[in-house]
Amino acid sequence: MLRILAFTTFLATSLTVVHAGEAHKVLLYKNPQCSCCEGYADYLRQNGFEVDVKPTNDLAEISRKAGVPENLQGCHTAFINGYVVDGHVPVNIVEKLITERPDIAGISLPGMPMGSPGMVGDKTEPFTVSAVTKDGKQPTVYATE
Structure with a gap:
């Protein structure tokens, strides 16, 4: 029993270290x-994401x-x-998406809601x-x- 507990602790620690480095x-x-898109990119970076920003005039098409x-x-994709x-x-909803891996194309918060990540002001709704x-x-x- 002690051996199983030690292995489980080792495995959990190893997985945490690997995940933390990703x-x-x-x-x-x-x-x-x-x-504001630069603000959102900075917000993602502050939360551990590696972000490459590409300016484009074809955003709607993308x-x-x-x-x-x-x-x-x-205003960005x-x-x-x-x-x-x-x-x-x-970011907590982005993390939910990449953790749960649902069978969808993705997610969207349309417009530029006040107080949302990268936007100024207080959240009003x-x-x-x-x-x-x-x-x-x-x-x-x-x-x-």
């Missing part, structure tokens, strides 16, 4: 004139090709671990993050915060 890579496309409906498009993340999605489907079906609520 940085999720993010490719973030943004409008060249948008400064979002559309990723499956994000026009009404759910944000990121790709993280095979998912699209559109808009100022809080709950953030509703939508699941972007792979099959073009109507999006559903993925999470609220």
